[in-house]
Amino acid sequence: MSATFVGMPAFPAAAREALSDTQLRRNLAHATGTIRAKRAAVVGEVDEWEELRMAGAAIKDNTLRHLDEHLLRLEKSLTDRGATVHWARDAAEACEIVASIAKQHAVDEVVKVKSMATQEIGLNEALATQGITAWETDLAELIVQLGDDLPSHILVPAIHRNRAEIREIFRDKMAAAGRPAPDDLSDRPAELAGAARLHLREKFLRARMAVSGANFAVAETGTLVVVESEGNGRMCLTLPEVLVSVVGIEKIVPTWSDLDVFLQLLPRSSTGERMNPYTSTWSGATEGQEAHVVLLDNGRTRALADEVGRQALRCIRCSACLNVCPVYERTGGHAYGSVYPGPIGAILNPLLRGTGVDDQVDSLPYASSLCGACFEACPVRIDIPEVLVHLRSKVVDAHRSAPKAEAVAMKSASWVLADSKRLGLAERGMGLAGRLLGRFGRKVMPGGRRALGRLPWPGSLWSNARDVPAPPAESFRAWWRREGRR
Amino acid sequence: MSAREEILGRVRSALAAADPSLAPVPRGYRSVVPAGDVVELFAERLVDYRAELTRCTADTLPAALASALGDAGSVLVPDGFPWEVPGGVPDTGQSAAELDRLDAVVTLAALAIATTGTIVLDHGPGQGRRAVSLVPDRHVCVLRTDQIVPGVPQAVAALSPDRPQTWISGPSATSDIELNRVEGVHGPRTLHVLLVSS
Ligand code: SF4
Numbered sequence: 112m113s114a115t116f117v118g119m120p121a122f123p124a125a126a127r128e129a130l131s132d133t134q135l136r137r138n139l140a141h142a143t144g145t146i147r148a149k150r151a152a153v154v155g156e157v158d159e160w161e162e163l164r165m166a167g168a169a170i171k172d173n174t175l176r177h178l179d180e181h182l183l184r185l186e187k188s189l190t191d192r193g194a195t196v197h198w199a200r201d202a203a204e205a206c207e208i209v210a211s212i213a214k215q216h217a218v219d220e221v222v223k224v225k226s227m228a229t230q231e232i233g234l235n236e237a238l239a240t241q242g243i244t245a246w247e248t249d250l251a252e253l254i255v256q257l258g259d260d261l262p263s264h265i266l267v268p269a270i271h272r273n274r275a276e277i278r279e280i281f282r283d284k285m286a287a288a289g290r291p292a293p294d295d296l297s298d299r300p301a302e303l304a305g306a307a308r309l310h311l312r313e314k315f316l317r318a319r320m321a322v323s324g325a326n327f328a329v330a331e332t333g334t335l336v337v338v339e340s341e342g343n344g345r346m347c348l349t350l351p352e353v354l355v356s357v358v359g360i361e362k363i364v365p366t367w368s369d370l371d372v373f374l375q376l377l378p379r380s381s382t383g384e385r386m387n388p389y390t391s392t393w394s395g396a397t398e399g400q401e402a403h404v405v406l407l408d409n410g411r412t413r414a415l416a417d418e419v420g421r422q423a424l425r426c427i428r429c430s431a432c433l434n435v436c437p438v439y440e441r442t443g444g445h446a447y448g449s450v451y452p453g454p455i456g457a458i459l460n461p462l463l464r465g466t467g468v469d470d471q472v473d474s475l476p477y478a479s480s481l482c483g484a485c486f487e488a489c490p491v492r493i494d495i496p497e498v499l500v501h502l503r504s505k506v507v508d509a510h511r512s513a514p515k516a517e518a519v520a521m522k523s524a525s526w527v528l529a530d531s532k533r534l535g536l537a538e539r540g541m542g543l544a545g546r547l548l549g550r551f552g553r554k555v556m557p558g559g560r561r562a563l564g565r566l567p568w569p570g571s572l573w574s575n576a577r578d579v580p581a582p583p584a585e586s587f588r589a590w591w592r593r594e595g596r597r
Numbered sequence: 598m599s600a601r602e603e604i605l606g607r608v609r610s611a612l613a614a615a616d617p618s619l620a621p622v623p624r625g626y627r628s629v630v631p632a633g634d635v636v637e638l639f640a641e642r643l644v645d646y647r648a649e650l651t652r653c654t655a656d657t658l659p660a661a662l663a664s665a666l667g668d669a670g671s672v673l674v675p676d677g678f679p680w681e682v683p684g685g686v687p688d689t690g691q692s693a694a695e696l697d698r699l700d701a702v703v704t705l706a707a708l709a710i711a712t713t714g715t716i717v718l719d720h721g722p723g724q725g726r727r728a729v730s731l732v733p734d735r736h737v738c739v740l741r742t743d744q745i746v747p748g749v750p751q752a753v754a755a756l757s758p759d760r761p762q763t764w765i766s767g768p769s770a771t772s773d774i775e776l777n778r779v780e781g782v783h784g785p786r787t788l789h790v791l792l793v794s795s
Contacts, residue, residue, distance in 0.1 A: 342784025386713035416611035
């Protein structure tokens with residue numbers, strides 16, 4: 112069992128809330144299970160899958176090791192092809208650039224393609240403070256935005272909502288945002304999608320400016336790539352006069368031909384499809400559209416400087432690691448307190464934001480059982496468990512000056528464990544407690560073992576978000592003495 | 598210091614101690630081709646994506662085109678599309694709102710990918726600008742069998758980044774509502790490929 116850094120209830124507290132939400136747990140288990148099965152089937156079709164993973168990891172590593180050169184090359188190829196390149200040190204600077212482009216064009220609303228980078232920088236909220244409305248156009252993001260809610264999964268952000276809730280959100284909120292939902296709207300998925308189609312089409316057709324992210328940016332040719340399913344991406348990318356793309360500096364691949372690796376790895380890992388319905392590529396300003404690209408740092412250079420953690424910047428945001436993670440499956444995305452949830456969020460957030468600054472962030476490297484399923488699933492072979500362990504040590508180092516409850520608990524544990532007589536005594540105590548608690552423990556864990564509810568302090572710091580198995584009524588050592596003699 | 602200088606400086610200092618040597622990139626995957634007939638594979642995978650498929654020859658194409666367009670009263674026809682289309686409207690740079698009032702669009706494609714059932718438009722002659730294959734609700738695409746490549750690596754190698762591209766695999770789709778697949782949220786609800794034997 113891995114030690115949990117306690118003293119910061121952030122993830123555990125949020126997770127406890129999520130764990131008690133049976134609807135969320137059921138929806139998530141269904142979603143992750145379904146996507147997992149689809150993914151396994153389409154990955155199984157590709158004999159050269161392991162080689163593709165190796166190639167993907169190598170290309171990304173090579174790019175990161177010479178990132179300065181690739182950034183300059185990307186800037187030049189974009190500029191040569193008529194795009195304007197902006198650089199943003201942090202979220203505030205990136206948001207300000209987007210807002211100022213909107214103002215230059217006297218635009219007070221923009222349509223948006225779902226993008227992790229723009230969520231990371233809080234673009235919608237920042238634009239709102241300047242009187243600019245940003246409309247999310249992905250169906251799930253629309254549900255989240257209208258419901259005044261947070262996304263819970265990278266790929267299926269509204270998975271925590273069922274169809275009846277979605278119908279209510281559409282009926283209550285669509286009118287204030289534009290075209291109202293039809294009066295007789297039912298909760299059939301096709302009808303709900305139809306209502307979203309009409310509501311959003313009105314926005315696409317009148318929008319003059321769009322904001323997107325990019326899945327890949329090709330340094331050699333200045334090509335940006337957006338991978339999507341619904342066509343809202345294509346609507347945003349092609350209809351408005353002005354397109355602003357916010358692109359993390361880690362999104363670079365060196366050459367056009369390198370895309371043959373990622374356009375195989377991403378769809379199969381992500382939605383479990385052989386290919387996503389739509390992929391758009393464009394190089395610079397095309398078809399008369401004004402194109403801007405904002406190259407975003409916002410902590411990426413901090414992550415780059417971490418020798419072990421650097422590999423997290425290979426991430427292509429496929430969400431495969433979320434769908435295989437036993438912790439994520441039970442808690443959902445909200446508990447991670449970030450736009451990057453799940454195993455990748457557990458390492459990316461501390462890497463981008465640093466350790467020892469924020470308790471919520473510091474709790475994330477512990478939000479894992481280190482089972483290794485995420486590494487197996489990752490199409491670019493990010494060794495998430497390795498980075499988790501590395502970050503745990505950084506968190507501990509950052510908190511070394513002020514010993515926290517866990518350190519105290521672990522010290523006393525090591526005092527007990529270090530001496531067999533003391534251990535025997537402690538075990539007898541445990542056995543007694545086990546007999547008592549086993550009788551009164553009300554919970555039953557999978558497999559029928561009795562579980563305790565909350566432990567008294569300091570054990571409570573650990574048990575708050577977990578079911579603790581009731582200790583056995585007899586210790587192993589006692590059993591050995593009794594049985595082993597025979 | 599400008600943001601550009603500062604970010605480049607941070608990148609360089611982050612990498613100061615990093616090993617600059619490059620890892621070898623295995624490329625054996627590029628020579629892997631699917632077993633069997635790529636045309637049959639493409640047809641099977643395309644239909645798997647709930648796109649409609651009609652096999653035809655140069656002779657039967659006009660009839661197939663008319664039937665794929667069905668009752669569409671107005672059909673956008675891009676420059677360079679080589680056949681007569683009943684109800685055809687030439688592309689005169691219609692606005693998005695005007696495109697929205699058309700029933701269907703016909704296009705050619707640059708190539709298609711067998712293993713994934715994907716058609717790729719690079720918006721050359723007969724394929725139209727990117728918006729025309731997006732806004733009308735029915736997209737009918739005419740493809741020759743000799744335009745089908747086996748896999749993604751062959752497609753990337755054959756395409757030029759100089760042209761914008763749209764890769765299309767089946768009609769627009771979403772699984773956002775309780776993971777039920779629904780076709781046509783924002784893009785065309787029907788994709789109909791006419792595959793012409795060559
Ligand atoms: S870490 Fe790997 S598996 Fe997880 S989202 Fe990123 S690329 Fe996908």
